[in-house]
Amino acid sequence: MDRILKSRNVMGWAQASPLALILFGFLVLPILTITVVSFWRATEFSIIPAFSLENYAFLFGSDVTYRVFFATFKYAAITWALTLGIGFTVAFYLAFHIRSQTMQIALFLLCTIPFWTSNIIRMISWIPFLGRNGIANQTLISWGVIDEPLEWLLYSDFSVILAFVHLYTLFMVVPIFNTMMRIDRSLLEAARDAGASGFQTLVHVIFPLTKPGIMIGTIFVVTLVMGDFITVRFMSGSQKANVGRLISNDIALLQYPSAAATSVVLLCTVLLTIAILLRFVDIRKEL
Amino acid sequence: MSKIRYSRRSILKSGGAAVAASALPAPMIWAQEIKDITLRQFGTGVSNLNEVGQKVKEELGFTLEMTALDSDSVTQRAATQPGSFDIADIEYWICKKVWPTGNLQAMDVSKIKNYDKIVGIFKDGKLTPESVVAQGTAPHTVGFVESEGSTSFASEETNWMTLIPTIYNADTLGIRPDLIKRPISNWSELLNPEFKGKASILDISSIGIMDMAMVCESMGEIAYGDKGNMTRNEIDQTFAIFTEAKRAGQFRAFWKTFDESVNLMASGEVVIQSMWSPAITAVKSRGIPCVYQPLEEGYRSWGGGIGLSKALTGMELDAAYEYINWYLDGWVGGFLMRQGYYSAVPETSKNYMSANEWGYWFEGKEAVEPIANPFGDVMAQPGEVRDGGSFYERMGEVACWNAVMDENQYMVRKWNEFIAA
Numbered sequence: 001m002d003r004i005l006k007s008r009n010v011m012g013w014a015q016a017s018p019l020a021l022i023l024f025g026f027l028v029l030p031i032l033t034i035t036v037v038s039f040w041r042a043t044e045f046s047i048i049p050a051f052s053l054e055n056y057a058f059l060f061g062s063d064v065t066y067r068v069f070f071a072t073f074k075y076a077a078i079t080w081a082l083t084l085g086i087g088f089t090v091a092f093y094l095a096f097h098i099r100s101q102t103m104q105i106a107l108f109l110l111c112t113i114p115f116w117t118s119n120i121i122r123m124i125s126w127i128p129f130l131g132r133n134g135i136a137n138q139t140l141i142s143w144g145v146i147d148e149p150l151e152w153l154l155y156s157d158f159s160v161i162l163a164f165v166h167l168y169t170l171f172m173v174v175p176i177f178n179t180m181m182r183i184d185r186s187l188l189e190a191a192r193d194a195g196a197s198g199f200q201t202l203v204h205v206i207f208p209l210t211k212p213g214i215m216i217g218t219i220f221v222v223t224l225v226m227g228d229f230i231t232v233r234f235m236s237g238s239q240k241a242n243v244g245r246l247i248s249n250d251i252a253l254l255q256y257p258s259a260a261a262t263s264v265v266l267l268c269t270v271l272l273t274i275a276i277l278l279r280f281v282d283i284r285k286e287l
Numbered sequence: 288m289s290k291i292r293y294s295r296r297s298i299l300k301s302g303g304a305a306v307a308a309s310a311l312p313a314p315m316i317w318a319q320e321i322k323d324i325t326l327r328q329f330g331t332g333v334s335n336l337n338e339v340g341q342k343v344k345e346e347l348g349f350t351l352e353m354t355a356l357d358s359d360s361v362t363q364r365a366a367t368q369p370g371s372f373d374i375a376d377i378e379y380w381i382c383k384k385v386w387p388t389g390n391l392q393a394m395d396v397s398k399i400k401n402y403d404k405i406v407g408i409f410k411d412g413k414l415t416p417e418s419v420v421a422q423g424t425a426p427h428t429v430g431f432v433e434s435e436g437s438t439s440f441a442s443e444e445t446n447w448m449t450l451i452p453t454i455y456n457a458d459t460l461g462i463r464p465d466l467i468k469r470p471i472s473n474w475s476e477l478l479n480p481e482f483k484g485k486a487s488i489l490d491i492s493s494i495g496i497m498d499m500a501m502v503c504e505s506m507g508e509i510a511y512g513d514k515g516n517m518t519r520n521e522i523d524q525t526f527a528i529f530t531e532a533k534r535a536g537q538f539r540a541f542w543k544t545f546d547e548s549v550n551l552m553a554s555g556e557v558v559i560q561s562m563w564s565p566a567i568t569a570v571k572s573r574g575i576p577c578v579y580q581p582l583e584e585g586y587r588s589w590g591g592g593i594g595l596s597k598a599l600t601g602m603e604l605d606a607a608y609e610y611i612n613w614y615l616d617g618w619v620g621g622f623l624m625r626q627g628y629y630s631a632v633p634e635t636s637k638n639y640m641s642a643n644e645w646g647y648w649f650e651g652k653e654a655v656e657p658i659a660n661p662f663g664d665v666m667a668q669p670g671e672v673r674d675g676g677s678f679y680e681r682m683g684e685v686a687c688w689n690a691v692m693d694e695n696q697y698m699v700r701k702w703n704e705f706i707a708a
Contacts, residue, residue, distance in 0.1 A: 239541070245706070
């Protein structure tokens with residue numbers, strides 16, 4: 001008994017098993033179930049456990065599916081570019097321009113304050129602001145910038161992406177800030193001594209060393225945007241759709257197998273996207 | 288705690304009931320035991336009101352537990368979880384889907400006291416002898432079955448009713464007259480390019496499809512054989528027209544909940560949209576002009592009723608019948624009519640409304656005093672008339688009922704495509 005316990009193998013398995021069991025029960029099993037159900041057929045009240053490719057045939061046979069997947073990638077790409085731009089700038093300022101650590105922590109906490117409320121509230125509060133008779137339009141009209149209210153401010157791709165950027169920029173700031181703080185300051189001094197300009201230091205020293213942080217932020221933002229449905233529903237007034245909306249509609253209309261099929265396709269797409277992203281940066285090596 | 292509080296009252300009550308039981312020959316449930324009965328009712332939000340539950344406790348003595356869900360969940364639950372409810376408060380189109388599962392039991396008409404006073408819409412389908420029956424799932428077509436255990440609907444009145452009608456109304460488009468500034472008299476106006484980016488439709492498939500059909504028919508684009516039971520081809524054509532309009536930017540937004548429809552209208556984002564009667568009053572109560580516009584093609588109507596679970600027997604079943612008889616006795620009817628709905632037995636509801644309220648809500652007369660709903664909000668000022676007029680003018684102009692089609696599954700998938708298009 002004693003020997004068995006002391007064996008490295010057994011101890012290793014024992015230590016890994018709680019997490020493995022949890023992941024199996026709450027991650028692997030549900031995904032397997034969803035995959036199985038996606039091949040079933042359904043009527044309005046019953047789900048028929050018979051193997052059928054009907055759901056996939058309908059999904060791939062409709063041009064709406066392709067449009068929706070395209071829209072999903074479009075939202076992900078634009079949101080990613082904007083959150084990266086803003087996130088990198090904010091993190092850079094916090095990490096290199098603020099000298100006192102107290103101040104850094106204080107300003108960092110300031111960034112997180114909006115996250116103390118629910119993200120639905122943060123999202124919905126844009127609606128009266130951007131509306132046809134909202135604050136933004138009224139202000140612009142009173143300044144004489146525009147004569148007619150801008151229609152595209154609300155219930156458009158613009159408002160959807162605005163909300164995404166607002167909701168998810170912090171997910172970019174945090175990992176980038178974290179990696180920047182761990183950059184050895186003497187490297188910056190060395191670059192300076194070797195005659196690099198501020199911009200050259202940024203591009204050739206800071207940026208490459210921040211890549212793991214950027215990649216972690218990217219994974220957060222891309223997966224959050226690709227899996228979202230509620231932001232798109234509220235901010236576009238149901239006029240735009242992404243894959244998440246497709247799934248939530250199916251569920252509302254009791255089409256579970258069809259929703260499962262769409263989920264499986266989405267899951268594969270997201271996994272592929274992340275696999276491609278990870279080809280660029282080895283997160284584990286550079287952390 | 289509650290036992291102590293109620294003890295004196297329940298003694299009085301059972302005493303009273305005993306006297307009543309000996310005085311009246313009618314079957315009366317032993318009042319001491321009725322306290323312990325709990326009936327579980329579930330349904331859509333419109334009539335699942337806590338006030339009704341409280342009143343039942345006061346007047347009938349037993350407990351009514353209420354659960355409000357959206358129409359899709361209601362349908363699913365009635366069809367798949369028969370053990371989870373005693374009373375289902377559902378719409379007639381839901382009944383069409385659910386009845387064949389055998390989860391509900393037919394009700395003996397002879398036990399319904401006010402049966403003779405129920406309006407014709409729910410019996411032979413005719414409001415007045417001259418009325419023409421509208422398309423769609425008209426309540427009387429799914430209102431009766433041949434025999435107690437039958438799972439198919441009867442074509443005429445029988446002794447077995449599927450649902451006891453409780454609440455119904457005629458729906459149409461809501462408009463902002465101050466922003467439109469001209470008369471609106473057809474459903475086709477919803478897709479009029481004049482309102483580009485200022486129109487909306489509701490994102491609930493079984494109701495939205497009927498609004499769409501009213502619009503396409505009014506435009507003269509599609510001549511439906513039966514709007515309430517479209518062919519695949521008709522469904523495709525309908526969605527083609529609406530998808531084109533959507534891509535051209537006709538709609539500002541779609542709405543799914545009552546509050547969303549109110550906000551869209553009140554903020555001026557939308558000036559014409561499918562709407563429900565109480566949403567109009569909610570906009571008006573903010574001081575914003577809003578009209579429930581009667582249209583030439585008529586109304587899209589809906590009706591709800593209560594059905595009994597198959598599992599209900601013995602004393603619980605008797606209690607359910609008492610509840611139904613009480614429901615039709617007028618208090619609930621008055622409560623609902625003062626919110627703008629109609630009661631299945633209007634004449635009993637009249638006893639629970641003032642002459643002013645009855646005149647405004649039912650007869651289409653000018654209000655002589657301010658009209659308030661049961662929650663105290665003022666709905667209309669003296670001199671105002673209800674949009675669309677009297678009960679007979681409104682319910683007499685029904686063009687179609689909310690419906691379940693044979694091609695429902697197909698329609699639902701196309702609906703999902705339309706929303707994502």
